[in-house]
Amino acid sequence: MTEEFRYIPALESSSLLLVIPFFNERLAIPSILASLEVSSRSLGENPYILGVNHRSSDGSELIFGEQGSGFAKVGIIREEADLKSVGIPRQTGIRTAVEMVSKADHKVVIGSIDADSRVSSQFFAEAERFRLSTDDFLVFPTRNDQQYFLDCVDTQDDARTRASAIKTLVGIDWLKYQLRDVLLQAGAVETRGSGGYFFTLAGYEKAVGHKPVYAADGTIVTGESNAVGIRAKRNGANAMISSYVNTASPRRILKAIGSSTDGYSISSAGKTYNTVQADNNFPTLSVERWQSQYEAMLYGAIRTFVIKALAYEVVPNVIERITIPTMKRLLQLSEKLYQDTGFVGDERDAIGSRTYIKIFEQAWEEIGETNQKTTLAFITGKLPTESGLLEWASDPSELISADKLFS
Numbered sequence: 001m002t003e004e005f006r007y008i009p010a011l012e013s014s015s016l017l018l019v020i021p022f023f024n025e026r027l028a029i030p031s032i033l034a035s036l037e038v039s040s041r042s043l044g045e046n047p048y049i050l051g052v053n054h055r056s057s058d059g060s061e062l063i064f065g066e067q068g069s070g071f072a073k074v075g076i077i078r079e080e081a082d083l084k085s086v087g088i089p090r091q092t093g094i095r096t097a098v099e100m101v102s103k104a105d106h107k108v109v110i111g112s113i114d115a116d117s118r119v120s121s122q123f124f125a126e127a128e129r130f131r132l133s134t135d136d137f138l139v140f141p142t143r144n145d146q147q148y149f150l151d152c153v154d155t156q157d158d159a160r161t162r163a164s165a166i167k168t169l170v171g172i173d174w175l176k177y178q179l180r181d182v183l184l185q186a187g188a189v190e191t192r193g194s195g196g197y198f199f200t201l202a203g204y205e206k207a208v209g210h211k212p213v214y215a216a217d218g219t220i221v222t223g224e225s226n227a228v229g230i231r232a233k234r235n236g237a238n239a240m241i242s243s244y245v246n247t248a249s250p251r252r253i254l255k256a257i258g259s260s261t262d263g264y265s266i267s268s269a270g271k272t273y274n275t276v277q278a279d280n281n282f283p284t285l286s287v288e289r290w291q292s293q294y295e296a297m298l299y300g301a302i303r304t305f306v307i308k309a310l311a312y313e314v315v316p317n318v319i320e321r322i323t324i325p326t327m328k329r330l331l332q333l334s335e336k337l338y339q340d341t342g343f344v345g346d347e348r349d350a351i352g353s354r355t356y357i358k359i360f361e362q363a364w365e366e367i368g369e370t371n372q373k374t375t376l377a378f379i380t381g382k383l384p385t386e387s388g389l390l391e392w393a394s395d396p397s398e399l400i401s402a403d404k405l406f407s
Contacts (some may be wrong), residue, residue: 087224142195
C-alpha cells in the first residue's frame with residue numbers, strides 16, 4: 001500500500017468524521033454528497049468528510065473535493081493498492097481517521113459509507129445521537145435503490161416478464177430487508193459499507209481494528225466491513241439501531257443477472273472484489289429465466305441470512321424471532337456445525353469464506369428435499385402481491401418498518 005497524496009485539514013471542533021472510499025465514481029459522488037449535505041442541515045456544525053481515492057481516472061477526486069467543500073470540511077487520501085484489494089481503501093481512511101480522533105480533545109465518532117449509496121436526511125442527526133450515547137456502534141437499515149429495479153422492469157418485453165422481474169428484483173430485495181431486520185433485532189452488529197455505520201474508539205478496539213480479512217490460503221475475501229461488527233460483537237460490543245433507511249446501489253445485482261458473473265470473481269477462498277461500474281444495459285429475460293434467477297437469489301438470501309446469524313453469533317435470538325419449523329431446524333443444524341468446525345485464520349470473521357458456505361450447504365442438505373421445498377414455498381408465499389411490491393418500491397419514506405415475515 002502506498003499513499004502518494006494526502007490533503008487532511010485539521011479536525012478542530014468536528015465531532016462526526018465520515019470516511020468514503022471511491023473508485024471512478026464521478027457519476028455517483030454528486031448524489032452521495034447531496035444527500036450528506038441535506039443531512040448536515042440539522043447539525044450546528046459541519047461534519048468532516050474524508051475521501052479515499054482508489055486509483056480513480058475519471059475525475060472523481062476533483063468532483064469530490066469541489067462539491068464536498070461546499071458544506072463540509074473535506075480531506076482526501078489517494079490509495080494506490082491493487083484494484084482487487086478488498087477493503088484496503090476503506091481501511092486506509094479509517095486508520096487515518098482513528099489517528100486524528102485519538103488526538104482530539106472531545107468525543108468524535110467515525111463512520112463510513114460507500115460512494116454509490118445515499119443517506120437519509122437524519123443520517124448525521126442519528127450519528128450525533130449515537131455520539132452522545134454509551135453504545136459502541138450505530139447501524140442503519142438499508143435497501144437497494146428501487147428506481148434501478150423499476151427501470152429494469154420497464155425494459156421487459158411484456159406484462160408477464162415485467163411481473164417476473166418485479167418478483168425477482170423487488171421481491172428479493174423486500175425479503176432481504178426483512179431478514180436484515182431480524183438479524184439487527186437479534187443483536188447483530190451489522191456493519192455494511194453500502195448501508196453505512198459509525199463507531200466509537202472503544203468500538204474500534206473491540207473490533208480489533210479495521211483490517212483485511214484473509215482466508216486459509218492467504219487470499220483476501222469480501223466482507224471486511226461485516227468483519228468489523230463480527231469481531232466487535234464477539235468482544236462484547238453493542239449497537240444502536242437507527243430507524244432511518246439508507247439507500248444502496250444495486251448495480252452489481254443487475255450486472256450479474258443474465259450474465260456469467262455476479263460482480264465478483266470466485267476463488268477457493270470465497271469472493272474477491274471485482275469492480276463493476278454503472279451502466280444502463282438492463283437484462284431482458286424470459287419468464288423462465290427470471291424464475292430461475294428468482295430461485296437462485298432466494299436460495300442466496302437464505303444462505304446469507306443463516307451465515308450472518310452464525311458469524312454474529314445470534315442464532316438463539318434469531319430462532320426466537322421466527323416461527324417456521326424448517327427454518328428453525330436449518331439454523332439449529334448450522335449452529336451445531338459451526339460449533340464443531342475448526343476455522344483457520346480469519347475465516348470465522350469472513351461471511352464470504354468457503355467454510356461458512358460449506359456449513360450452510362451441509363445443513364441445507366441435512367434438512368432434506370421436502371423441508372427445503374417447504375421453506376422456499378413458505379417464504380415465497382409471504383411475498384407481497386405485485387401491486388404490494390410496487391407500492392413498497394415506490395415508498396419514499398425514510399422510515400420503512402419491516403414486516404413480520406416469519407410470524
